[in-house]
Amino acid sequence: MTTRTIFSGFGGQGVLSMGFTLANAGMLEGKYVTYLPSYGVEVRGGTANCTVVVSDEEIASPVASEPEFVVAMNQPSFNRFQNILQSGGLLCVNASLVDIASARSDIEILAIPTSELAEKLGTIKVANMIILGALIKASNIISFDAMIKNLAELLGEGRSKLIKLNKEALEMGFNYVKE
């Protein structure tokens, strides 16, 4: 199985780190992965996106023409990337910032009030991890366990406070999505 996901939003929302977290977890789970960031002129407040492909077989192209999943953290990303999502694909939306009235009718929308949820954890900085947790639950791209184990490697073994916070955020998103 091959899944392609595009993460998109404002620079500074943790869009690239969402993608990198997923790619690294996929690698630890023994899958083929590619991570392709948009690079260079992206600045805080500008737009940022990255493409992550996770597959059981060798990945032909790191560029996704018709991704199965899109995560949109802001309105411009929602408008742009909902159009390339494949029919029946899943769009995870940051409902705190995005108006989904103009959504396509042939795709599945998962609206997560990330800001509201993140505030419960005391910081809006983990909004990205909340939506990533929700994506994992809804998509099954990789196992949730791999994602949690991956945190220690990404953040550094010693930084237990950060690991705990990010773990809580991932779990919050994961549990927000009902079966």
Added chain:
Amino acid sequence: MSGNAALGEAAVLSGCTCYFGYPITPQNELTEYMAKRMGELGRVFIQSESEIAAINMVLGASVAGARAMTSSSSPGMSLKQEGISYLAADELPAVVVDMVRGGPGMGNISPAQSDYLQATRGGGHGDYKTIVLAPGSVQELTEVVPLAFDLADQYRNPVIILGDGMLGQMMEPVSFENIKPPKEYPKDYILTGAKGRPARMVRSLLFDTKEEEEHNWKLVRKYQRMEQNEVRYETFMADDAEMIVVAYGIGARIVRGAIKRLRQENMKVGMLRPITAWPFPAAPLQELANTVHDFFVFEMSAGQMIEDVKLALAGKGRIHFYGRPGGVIPTPVELYRIIGRHYYMAARRKQQ
């Protein structure tokens, strides 16, 4: 690991002892990686004042016997051409990395393949050639880098690694287990101070035209040996193909995705991917032309490698072309549609 970082580690493991570079997107992660890693190992890292200084530092390090490398992207590579010409003339080994971006002029920082001709035709002044290696994945970078250093030492000639912004920026899992400790090469030409031996001179200024001509023919014979021995390429689903796509580097990666889709609809499309852009795999292409009539060249440029394909096929078969210059990254679906249309039209032509 990102392609740029993997390239840096592969160079370190290949025994690169000197790195000189000047920042330019999209290859900055390589310079960043080398700044950290070379210092840790007590090797030489210099961020030079310009691209021109960097390539001439490479020349200096190489003439002193070091395994030296520099890297840049398109506009910076233009500046380095003078130095590369001198390296070729002086018969000095060096590895030069080019992470190509959109051009001409300042262009942009998006990945492109529009410097194929600059890389494969010498690029600077004079009758010279450089081996050009064009890897298509982060893992392949780790195979190509040690090879580049070995070929440079073996032939005493600069070797160019032709990547692009996407290859440099994308991340993939990578293993360095294939890199062996560097081989020893006879360094009977380097300048070490002439203590106890006759003095040596490394220069490219040959006023005597007969002497310069002889030097040129000597270089030509070397390039002929490279053409005989160093051609590298890969085929993909080419055995039963009725149309062969010729693409390299990241372009070939996108084509691969397109071919998978085309095959699902029983369109017999295969690919030949040059790994050495120079020497170009002309012979394998000619051999394919015995059974295949239609060749499809895809490049992220307005059409540069197509010249080599035309030269190789020498009028045989029919050549189709699709190019996206300017730093645009086409998608596999886009290529699937275009190649599919050409395939369909070619099949109809055959029936008539």
